[in-house]
Amino acid sequence: MAVDVKICGITSEEAMAAAYESGASFIGMVFYPPSPRSVTVERAQELLSLLPPELEPEELARVGLFVDPEDSLLDSVMNYVRLDILQLHGKETPERVEALRQEYGLPVMKSLSIGSAEDLARVDEWLDVADWLLFDAKPPKGATLPGGNAASFDWSLLQGKSWPLPWMLAGGLNVGNLEQAVRQSGARIVDVSSGVEDAPGVKSPEKIKAFLDLALSL
Numbered sequence: 001m002a003v004d005v006k007i008c009g010i011t012s013e014e015a016m017a018a019a020y021e022s023g024a025s026f027i028g029m030v031f032y033p034p035s036p037r038s039v040t041v042e043r044a045q046e047l048l049s050l051l052p053p054e055l056e057p058e059e060l061a062r063v064g065l066f067v068d069p070e071d072s073l074l075d076s077v078m079n080y081v082r083l084d085i086l087q088l089h090g091k092e093t094p095e096r097v098e099a100l101r102q103e104y105g106l107p108v109m110k111s112l113s114i115g116s117a118e119d120l121a122r123v124d125e126w127l128d129v130a131d132w133l134l135f136d137a138k139p140p141k142g143a144t145l146p147g148g149n150a151a152s153f154d155w156s157l158l159q160g161k162s163w164p165l166p167w168m169l170a171g172g173l174n175v176g177n178l179e180q181a182v183r184q185s186g187a188r189i190v191d192v193s194s195g196v197e198d199a200p201g202v203k204s205p206e207k208i209k210a211f212l213d214l215a216l217s218l
Contacts, residue, residue, distance in 0.1 A: 003182055003215040006063065006168060007208055008193040009037030015203035016047050020060060022212040025189070027051075027060060028087065031077055032067040036201030037193065044081045057084040063109065065089055078104055085109055085132065098129040107131035111170070113138040114153045120161070127164060134191060137171030152177070155185035175210050182218055190215065 007019040008028030019027050029044045030037040039047070048062060064083040066074065068090035077083070086104060088097060089111040101108045109132035114120065119138075126133060137153040152172030169187035174195030181187065194200065196207040 001188070001218075003178075003187070003218045004189040005212055005215045006189070006191040007196065007203075007212075008063070008065065008170075008191055009035070009197075009201065010047060010203060011037055011039055011043070011201055012203060013047065013050060014205045015208060016050050018203075018205035018208040019212075020051060022209045023216055024208075024212060025060065026063050026085075026191075028063045028065050028191070028193070029081070029083075030065045031069070031073065032065065032089075041077055041080050044077070048082060061085055063087050068092060074100070074104065087111065087132075087134065089134075089136075094125050094129045097126065101129065101131070109134055109168075111136050114157065114171075116154075117157055120157060123163060130165060133163060133165050133167040134170055135167060136191075152181070155181050155187075158185040158187065160186065173211075175207065175214055178211065178214055179218060 004025040006026035006028055007024045009030050010016050010019060010027055016027065029039055032038050051060065061084040062082060063085045064077060064081065065087040083106060085107050086100060087109040097108055097110055108130050110126050110130040111134040112119065112122065114135050115138040123133065135158060166189065168189045168191045169181060169185050170191035172195065173181055173190055173192045178190065192211055196203055196211050198204045
């Protein structure tokens with residue numbers, strides 16, 4: 001059974017082509033200016049226009065990543081960019097997640113920062129307001145970004161756990177540790193960003209292909 005993959009933080013035509021042609025199930029566009037992977041509305045339009053317009057979300061879902069977004073940012077993106085899922089990667093409250101889910105009529109993925117078993121105890125508060133969960137590592141001390149820091153957590157914390165929502169594993173994944181991460185966590189969907197880059201924000205088509213080839217063989 002293959003492991004599905006989200007390639008997050010795509011900023012180039014070459015990366016988009018590699019993700020689509022190599023079998024990604026999700027592609028992520030970052031709308032958070034402090035990130036080296038952030039794109040403008042115009043750039044997102046350009047990149048997404050490379051995908052066949054008839055693609056259904058079940059074939060390749062277009063995910064927009066936001067961090068504590070203002071309504072004005074969401075409106076500007078949603079008016080011009082076709083998205084299938086909203087990913088919230090900040091300190092959004094359950095009430096905010098539910099409000100955005102209702103406002104934009106799209107499934108919402110909530111990212112949760114995991115450092116210990118205690119952090120998993122918070123999952124229940126999101127089960128009624130989110131459609132997806134994403135488990136990421138807590139940012140390292142001094143980090144300025146909530147994700148994409150090439151940091152991982154103890155994947156075994158997720159072993160044997162189950163929730164009524166689909167979930168993804170993120171945080172420090174690369175072709176060298178993917179198999180171990182899947183084995184220890186039980187994840188069947190993973191999210192990778194820095195692990196397929198040559199430099200922050202610079203995706204490697206070769207690394208994308210290698211990661212997807214491995215994931216689809218697991």
